Amino acid sequence: MSLDTAATAPHERMQSALADDLAAVNALIRDRMASKHAPRIPEVTAHLVDAGGKRVRPMLTLAAARMCGYEGSAHQKLAATVEFIHTATLLHDDVVDESHKRRGRPTANLLWDNKSSVLVGDYLFARSFQLMVETGNLRVLNILSNAAAVIAEGEVLQLTAAMNLATTEDIYLQVIRGKTAALFEAACEVGGVIADQPEGVVRGLAAYGDALGIAFQMVDDLLDWGGSDGVLGKNTGDDFRERKLTLPVIRAVARADAAERAFWVRTIEKGDQREGDLEQAMALLLAHGTLEETRIEALDWAARAKVALDPAPQHPLRDMMADLADYVVARLT
């Protein structure tokens, strides 16, 4: 989802509080995405990096480390690692989804080609591993390499779950953990580990990132239906057209009568979509109340994220992280 905002949105307050760290992370990113020999690499990467993602993930690493009193600079390397992993997955996602737009600009696979997106993504993955190895912290390496595996597994799972009406809520949860929550979780957890925090704090930070990521992705999936109020907007319905099973649909399918099931089989499994089908799908989600249920689930995960911060030290950055959890679900209410 996009984090558009009032001037005092929590991620903007975090940006101010972490300005020096973020400047160092940006310098590190620019330095490490360079390639003496293959200028195509910084071209492609800069296209994406300059498009200005909000750096939420690296900011979480910086915030987690700083609020735990960390005073070194290894957290900047970890933050850059996290952003590189994120950027690499975006490049590969755009190839897999055959996307043409990302952050309001043409995607790299459109501007250059799929080959460049695949190979530059690989380069960024490799650079991210170099960066994390430089910290010399084996526990951090363990967390981040596990996250990379969960992310890739989730992407493959999403590929095979699409168009499959047998997709369960468990599979959905695993897909969104892979595509979103695993990196949020690792980003927060390594901040605590590098700051040498007790186990309870580290676990709390990991649980915060996991829950925040799940809430974030559920909101994203709900906004693809225009939110929970059942009004389709002009940027809605992509998931239906791409035959992706997100939570509102999975629940509506589970409760479908024979006629409704035939509708889902035709539109999602067989991909035979006609005029009016999107509206019909929406009517079914409303009839079964699954948009509203998904909204409540997202709020629940945001609440869990806040509770998970309990063991962490009192700090203004901790308050901003708590506010961020409210913020990601605020557009739904």
Place this chain on the structure above:
Amino acid sequence: MSLDTAATAPHERMQSALADDLAAVNALIRDRMASKHAPRIPEVTAHLVDAGGKRVRPMLTLAAARMCGYEGSAHQKLAATVEFIHTATLLHDDVVDESHKRRGRPTANLLWDNKSSVLVGDYLFARSFQLMVETGNLRVLNILSNAAAVIAEGEVLQLTAAMNLATTEDIYLQVIRGKTAALFEAACEVGGVIADQPEGVVRGLAAYGDALGIAFQMVDDLLDWGGSDGVLGKNTGDDFRERKLTLPVIRAVARADAAERAFWVRTIEKGDQREGDLEQAMALLLAHGTLEETRIEALDWAARAKVALDPAPQHPLRDMMADLADYVVARLT
């Protein structure tokens, strides 16, 4: 290149000498390519792993460690790491090259789709990092993450060097180091590092892998022209059709007169290839003697590989590694 063989080919003798280690590595590969949740992953991977590459790269890691007296089992994890990195790059290469055959079987991108090849490749990269992190050896992590970056950079470089007549011998060397030699080098080097060898031995092993990989790739590039004798076979000319600049062409371009240069501009830069052009290209390579020169370069790199083994301990595996260097260039003489 393919290593077809007499019964006593050096890689077959290595296979016998390392049979127990290789069985453990194969078990590890099978175990780690599994995915509880995404069965597509082991399907795609098994397709490639079972097709039976000769496991040259993991064997180099095992051989390097064992000849240095290593008695633990971490070298098996490193060997599996190396094979996973190799398999991941094959999956991505097939997408980039739009290949339809690999090891005599249809490629994964053809049997499943490009999406699966990209994402399963990512999964194997992530698994390879998990495996190497498990060894807990930071120097090994450093070597392998650097190799991964060199590999990806080399692939991007190859992409931008294709069709570009300004490609120099330096760029060619860097491309083949990236696509082949970097992983050979790292495979050998980590074997010495895990066996806790003195710096001279480790450097020698790395230099052996680098030189072996370069010889290996030069032979491959030469065989694409049917070898050095100037007779085109039925499996020749792919690089010319794909407009890739390998060493024989780079040197012929450097010495071209105006008419010859016009030929290369038309066929390689503009991609306007007509009947008889492949034969004409071959005539130019023969006229400038660049096939024979490339053969001599490959022999020279094989010789360097053998010399690089000097600091390593005397051991039957060391002799087999030396023989392997002769073997990879033997098909050219």
